[in-house]
Amino acid sequence: MHSFLRSLLFGFVLCLMPLFSNFRPISNLPFLSKVLEKIVYAQLLAFLDEHNILETFQSGFKTQHSTESALVKVLNDIFLATDSGNCVVLVLLDLTAAFDTVDHNILISRLEHWVGIRGIALEWFRSYLKDRSFCVKLGDAVSSSEPLVYGVPQGSVLGSLLFSLYLLPLGTILRNHSVSFHFYADDCQLYLPVNKMSSSVSTLLECLDDIKSWLAFNFLKLNEDKTEVIVFGDSVGSPSVDLGSLAHYNQKNILNLGIKMDPDLRFDSQIAAVTKSSFFHLRQLAKVKAFVSRQHFETLIHAFITSRLDYCNSLYLGVGESSINRLQMVQNAAARLLTGTRKYEHISPVLASLHWLPVHFRVHYKILLFVFKSLHGSAPSYLTDLLHWHTPTRSLRSANQFLLSVPRTKRKLRGDRAFAVAGPKLWNDLPLSIRQASALSVFKSLLKTHLFPLAF
Numbered sequence: 403m404h405s406f407l408r409s410l411l412f413g414f415v416l417c418l419m420p421l422f423s424n425f426r427p428i429s430n431l432p433f434l435s436k437v438l439e440k441i442v443y444a445q446l447l448a449f450l451d452e453h454n455i456l457e458t459f460q461s462g463f464k465t466q467h468s469t470e471s472a473l474v475k476v477l478n479d480i481f482l483a484t485d486s487g488n489c490v491v492l493v494l495l496d497l498t499a500a501f502d503t504v505d506h507n508i509l510i511s512r513l514e515h516w517v518g519i520r521g522i523a524l525e526w527f528r529s530y531l532k533d534r535s536f537c538v539k540l541g542d543a544v545s546s547s548e549p550l551v552y553g554v555p556q557g558s559v560l561g562s563l564l565f566s567l568y569l570l571p572l573g574t575i576l577r578n579h580s581v582s583f584h585f586y587a588d589d590c591q592l593y594l595p596v597n598k599m600s601s602s603v604s605t606l607l608e609c610l611d612d613i614k615s616w617l618a619f620n621f622l623k624l625n626e627d628k629t630e631v632i633v634f635g636d637s638v639g640s641p642s643v644d645l646g647s648l649a650h651y652n653q654k655n656i657l658n659l660g661i662k663m664d665p666d667l668r669f670d671s672q673i674a675a676v677t678k679s680s681f682f683h684l685r686q687l688a689k690v691k692a693f694v695s696r697q698h699f700e701t702l703i704h705a706f707i708t709s710r711l712d713y714c715n716s717l718y719l720g721v722g723e724s725s726i727n728r729l730q731m732v733q734n735a736a737a738r739l740l741t742g743t744r745k746y747e748h749i750s751p752v753l754a755s756l757h758w759l760p761v762h763f764r765v766h767y768k769i770l771l772f773v774f775k776s777l778h779g780s781a782p783s784y785l786t787d788l789l790h791w792h793t794p795t796r797s798l799r800s801a802n803q804f805l806l807s808v809p810r811t812k813r814k815l816r817g818d819r820a821f822a823v824a825g826p827k828l829w830n831d832l833p834l835s836i837r838q839a840s841a842l843s844v845f846k847s848l849l850k851t852h853l854f855p856l857a858f
Contacts (some may be wrong), residue, residue, distance in 0.1 A: 426535060427502060428553040439559035442526070442809055446563065455517055456566065457573045458784055462587035463562035465757035466775070467782050469586060469659040470714045474772065476584050476591055476658075477667070477717060477783050478821040479633050480747060482809075483595040485817030489635045489643060491649075493592040493610070496628035497617070501561065502553040504568050505621045508532045509554075516570050528561070552621065562587070575616055579609035586659055596643055605676050607646055630656045634665055641783060645796060661714050667819075673725045680688040680732040688739055700740055701758075707736045711761060716768040718761075720819035729761045754858045759850065763857045766828055773806075773825040774845050792830075793823070805830050805838040 403451045450456050455462070460474040480490045510528055519527065552690040554561035554568075569585065576583045578593065584591045595605045617624060631651040635642050645652055655664050655671050664674040683706040691699055711729055718726065734749045743752050753760060759767060775781035776789050792805040805828035811817025818824060829837065837851055839845035 406672055409544075415705060427556055427833060429557050431555060431558055431732070433467075436559055443559050443563060443802055446560075450517070453518070455570075457571065457585065459583055460569070460585040461782065462585065462589075462781075463566060464686065466780055469679065471772070471782050471785060472584050472586050472591075473659055473661060473714055474716055474821050475782070475788075476593065476709070477819075478594065478788060479582055480667075481816050481820035482811075482822065484634055485811050485813050486595075486818070487812075488591055488595040488597055489633055490595050491643060491648075492632050492634065492646070492655060492656075493607060494605065494628070494630040494647065495590040495592065496625040497588040497590075497612075498623045498625040500622055501556060503564055503621050503623070504554050504565060506551055508620055509564060509568050517567055536634060556694050557708055568736070572613065572615065575612050576609060579605055589659065600726045603643065603645055603648065607648070608650075628693045630664065632656045632665060657738055659714075662719065668725070668828070669721050670725060673718075673721070673728055675731055676710050676713075677728050680707050683707060683710075684735055684739060686734075691739070696740070703736050703740055707732065712764060712768070713744065715761070715765050716764050716772060716821075719824050720815060721770060726765075733758065733761055745840060750858050754854070757850075758853075759853055763853045767853060769825055769848060770832070771823070771846070774839070774842065776825075778842070780842065785821065789825060804835060 423478070457781075458530060458800070459475075461469070462469040476492075480492070481488045485731060499774075510524065513527055529555075534555070535547040536550045537547045538545040543586075554564050569588075572585075572590075579786045579841055582593050592606065592609065594603065594604060615622065629646060629651050630653050631648045632653055632655075633645075653661055662669070662675060664671060687699075687702055687706060690702075694702070718729075733753070737743065737752045737758065738745065738757060740756070741752055743749070772781060772785060774787065776786045777854065779786070790807045792803075806829050808826045808830065809817075809823050811820070811823055818827075832849070833852065836848045838843065839848055
């Protein structure tokens with residue numbers, strides 16, 4: 403009995419022990435240095451934008467970019483490829499402690515030869531990285547300080563931008579192999595359409611070999627434990643693809659930038675996870691409702707529930723009605739909790755009184771926001787490039803209607819769900835007065851006013 407208790411206690415202690423491999427350095431940065439970094443950051447970013455140096459398909463650390471915009475672009479390409487009858491192999495790569503292994507000499511070389519920084523400006527960056535030190539503290543014990551010749555300072559203003567510049571050559575390698583890709587910080591997505599007849603991923607395997615060689619040369623390392631592969635097929639089902647050495651990483655479901663994906667892109671696992679998490683937080687919020695005002699409680703509802711329902715919800719277009727209904731049940735429960743409405747009372751008047759659009763219309767609302775921003779230069783260029791104004795071959799009344807061209811597709815559950823198709827369709831269905839809106843705030847107001855009568 404005593405041995406069993408000792409084993410149980412030992413197991414409990416092991417569970418509480420931290421994983422030191424998950425520890426990240428903490429940078430002590432003076433306030434004045436951050437002020438100076440902000441000035442340099444603004445000048446450097448203006449230079450990079452002017453000369454179009456930053457990687458187009460890097461969505462991390464960039465204004466007007468997000469995980470959702472990155473996923474919209476990637477899934478747009480996947481939907482269109484599978485609509486044509488091909489399958490798509492998606493590989494998710496993650497780097498181990500990437501920010502901590504950046505070599506300073508290589509970074510300076512990158513700034514000089516890839517970015518074009520010379521003279522005093524280059525010497526400033528050399529000085530910025532030089533003479534940094536680090537120590538290890540565990541409890542009251544502190545080690546001696548040692549020179550820090552690798553890594554960009556965690557929490558610094560310039561660190562994220564410098565890391566993006568450090569990865570610039572990766573884009574060239576991927577383009578040389580004609581492999582589509584998208585970066586979000588150190589997370590990399592590679593995807594390649596594969597013809598059903600050939601079912602070969604040799605191009606992708608060759609590209610991965612070159613990537614590993616480049617990473618090793620630049621003191622970066624792939625996190626093999628987080629490498630995942632998934633094969634997307636058409637609406638009939640995923641075809642058999644010979645993945646070669648990638649077969650070991652093949653998964654039925656993957657987690658991509660916080661979204662769970664399955665081969666059929668139904669998002670059943672994702673919606674189940676959102677539903678479960680939301681109901682858990684609703685139960686916790688019910689315990690504090692009596693202690694906060696109605697206004698503050700609604701803020702809590704939006705922070706813990708609405709944010710979950712809205713995260714990457716533009717990807718839900720075209721999913722099954724039962725899946726959308728599960729998300730709607732969450733919103734209904736949140737509205738009942740906020741207003742004290744009983745379970746069997748009709749919920750539509752409650753949602754209308756709160757000015758909450760139902761989930762189905764929130765999906766359309768989000769997609770149309772992306773379209774508006776893309777057309778007005780407030781979205782990533784990779785989304786703007788997917789949209790084209792409708793230009794009739796001869797003079798027609800529709801020429802001045804601010805309509806978008808809608809590409810032809812074959813499958814409702816594939817091509818019709820692509821942003822390049824769904825966005826223009828929803829946009830063209832809007833009244834002209836909304837399509838003509840010149841400011842985002844005006845567009846939001848008009849769009850919500852237009853959707854409310856349709857929702858209720």
